[in-house]
Amino acid sequence: MGKKIHYHKSVFQGAAIFIMFFIWSHCYGQPGSVRDRGESYLGCRTSNTTSFGDIWLSFGGVGHVWDKHPSLLDSVSKDQLKWYSNARFFPEFRVHAGLFSFGMITIESRPVSWSLEPGWVSGELKLTMPQNDHLRFVGIGYSLRYAHHFWDGPPTIGGYRGFTPEGYITEGGRIENRLLLELDFLAHKGRLPIRFITNLGLRVPTDRELWSSSQLLLDVGVVYNAHAYDLFFQYSLEAFRNFLEPKVFTMNDSQKHSKRWLVYFTENMSYLSLGGNVRFPKGSMFSISIPMLLSVNQQSSISIHHQELLDRKSGAFPDEEKRGIRDPFDPWFVKWKIVTTVTVPIRFKSSNSELIRSHLLYQNRNKPNRINFDEFIRELNK
Incomplete structure (x- = not known):
């Protein structure tokens, strides 16, 4: 009962933050036509790539709440029960640039992580179909990412190597391949600014001894684009090959005693995320998302x-x-997170596709049409 109450309280807190963000976006979000063609929505990568020569910089961080409720801990007595959280916040940076008309490269890093030590650094190449400069109803892309992690832990879940509050992470490198599929209904129906995005991938550690712990990656997202803000919902899953039978893990502890445990399919790390972006006239964008744990x-x-x-x-x-x-x-993973990011253009040249998107979204605004005759005459003179 204590676990259920605590989980419901976490969901309520996350929803309250999201509602405050939605109200703020309506008050302060402003129209702008500067848009990144290859932007992503949290973990969901679109099929498009950043326009050739464009450079964007993102900086922000990830906040965690991952402790169990005290009622579930053996060391806490009933008279000490109260809600508390073990909160963490880690800074992250990202820069991405358009390489050519159908490709982009992304470099990301978490310079400070657990125990104030370096976290990880990664590089990613994303490719798309040659019609990247057009709005497409059906988009297909591919991404190849290499990430290097500098730690196995601490902390670890149960002292088991690789199992951390943020998922299965081992020291060293891992390669991630993803197939990106996207349906952009704005290109099909000019008054329906909805995107449906699916990423399906495979994560393989570079350490040959860990190949059996490769994971299937799934991200499914629905995005609503407005002229000054975006809203999105996302489901993410990182699954071992344990769909029909639990996966067996083994390791030796410090006394050389063998440990052996099972991970069932519902214990794979999975999240449901709510998020949104607020856009500003010169291309700057503020993003916030709240992933909530679904693992059972x-x-x-x-x-x-x-x-x-x-x-x-x-x-x-x-x-x-x-x-x-x-x-x-x-699955003692992070129960919920708050991910915030500020993105700014370093070098930008408007692409045809995003200019068209901005124009269509501007027309779709639920505002009465007003004619400014002075502005109209000035435009005619130009």
């Missing part, structure tokens, strides 16, 4: 009580006991 535990969880039940073979967790499991596991 199966069988035992990481606690002293469940460890004792497994040791006694009590029958409380029949599937794990049948497989000879003596080490509990549960």
Whole structure:
């Protein structure tokens, strides 16, 4: 019951932040025609690429709330129960540029992470169809990303290598391939500014011993574009190959004792995210998104009580006991996040496609048509 109340409170807090952002975007968002052709929406990559020669800089950070509610911890007595969070905030930077008419490159970094140590750095190449300078109803793209992480932990979930509050992360490199599919209904129906985006990929560690821990990546997003702001919903999943059977992990601890645990499909890291952008006249953009954890535990969880039940073979967790499991596991990932980003153009030249998009979105505004005759005459004179 305590876990459910705590989760509902987290969802309410996230929704409240999102509603405040929506009101603020209506008050302060202003029309502008400077748009990045290759922009992404949180983890959802569009099929388009940044226009040739354009350079954009983004900086912001990720805030975490990942602790369990005290009622679920063995070391906390009932008279000490109160809501609290273990919050973290990590800065991140990104720069991306259009290489040619159908390609772009992105460099990202988290310079400071857990224990005030360097986090990760990555480079990504994204390619799209040659008709990148046109609004397309159906868009297809491909991205290849290499990321290097400087740590396995701490912290780790249960002391198990690779399992951190942010997902399965191991020290060293990993390669991510993604197929990008997009339906842009504004190109098909000029009054329907909706995008449907799907990214399907595979993440493979460069360490050959970890190839069996490769993950399937899925991001599905729905985006509503307005002239001065955007709203989007996204579902993301990072799954091991455990669709039909749980995946078995093994490792040796400091005493050289072998640990062995299971990860079920519902324990894969998955999030539902709400987010939005506010655009300003010269191209600057403020983004905020709130991912909320959907992962669900199966069988035992990481606690002293469940460890004792497994040791006694009590029958409380029949599937794990049948497989000879003596080490509990549960998806103790970040319960919810706040991701904020400010993006500014360093070098920009308007593309035909985004000029058309801006014009169509301007026409779709729910505002009465007003004629400024002085402005009209000035335009005629030009």
